[in-house]
Amino acid sequence: MSDAAVTLDVLFHGVLPSPHGYVYRPDGNRVIRTLRGFGGGSVPLPCLSFVLRHPTAGVILVDTGFHPALVERGAADFGFPLRVIFRSVRPEPTAFDAQLRERGIDPGDVTQVVMTHLHGDHTSGMRLLPRAEFVVSADELRTARGRGAATKGFVAAHLPGDARFRVVDIGRDGVPFGPFAQSIDLLGDGSVRLLSTPGHTPGHLSVLVETADRGTVLLVGDAAYTRRNIDERILPLLTDSDGDARRSLDALHEYGRENPDVTVIPTHDPEAWRELVGHE
Numbered sequence: 001m002s003d004a005a006v007t008l009d010v011l012f013h014g015v016l017p018s019p020h021g022y023v024y025r026p027d028g029n030r031v032i033r034t035l036r037g038f039g040g041g042s043v044p045l046p047c048l049s050f051v052l053r054h055p056t057a058g059v060i061l062v063d064t065g066f067h068p069a070l071v072e073r074g075a076a077d078f079g080f081p082l083r084v085i086f087r088s089v090r091p092e093p094t095a096f097d098a099q100l101r102e103r104g105i106d107p108g109d110v111t112q113v114v115m116t117h118l119h120g121d122h123t124s125g126m127r128l129l130p131r132a133e134f135v136v137s138a139d140e141l142r143t144a145r146g147r148g149a150a151t152k153g154f155v156a157a158h159l160p161g162d163a164r165f166r167v168v169d170i171g172r173d174g175v176p177f178g179p180f181a182q183s184i185d186l187l188g189d190g191s192v193r194l195l196s197t198p199g200h201t202p203g204h205l206s207v208l209v210e211t212a213d214r215g216t217v218l219l220v221g222d223a224a225y226t227r228r229n230i231d232e233r234i235l236p237l238l239t240d241s242d243g244d245a246r247r248s249l250d251a252l253h254e255y256g257r258e259n260p261d262v263t264v265i266p267t268h269d270p271e272a273w274r275e276l277v278g279h280e
Ligand SMILES: [Zn+2]
Pocket: 119, 121, 122, 222, 267, 268
């Protein structure tokens, strides 16, 4: 536990309807499950970002929401080919920057953002934060800048220059934390911990937050799309590495089992985030 507990707010940016078999991998070999993966009804995946307020460090965001261009023109903002995959996105009418202002935060004043990963549905609003430094893992930035990134869900036009990133090498500098092989205590007071949870992408981070009002909250990012993925240890249809994704799911599962009071929030869980806004 930490003395410097933070408060946590969730921002809702829209819904990305996704095939059931994309979220929960069907049985069968790669060909069969890919064919099945795009059937079976649709799961309304929410798109979220988070606002932490730390007593001394101030506002820290986790991921970003949707740019006004996305709100106005929809999936075109993702560029090709992601706009095809995300063509059914239903953005909220209030863009990310306006949502921050509604909460008394000037986007120009934001200085710290933790990026769980750099997929397009998390990076759209990076362009709205001109003074922010983006904390990202070394593996993630390397992949987002690398060959074939556009075909792996990264949108180069969303990303700022290298100087705007604070790259953490969690594989080199991280220390074990519970079932997680690597962690970094972001502020040195235990209030915000980065956990290495690769598999969805090579450098994916989850974020463990000690809050003043909600106890411990685990922001899973996309290491699992939903709580069911964790509870039943079901991989999604697509991963960067099945082995890493499986290990990360196992660690999340074990952590949740050992810490039943922790609120576990996968970014795309249709229901979990509502607990953070007091809905049923
Ligand atoms: Zn996502």
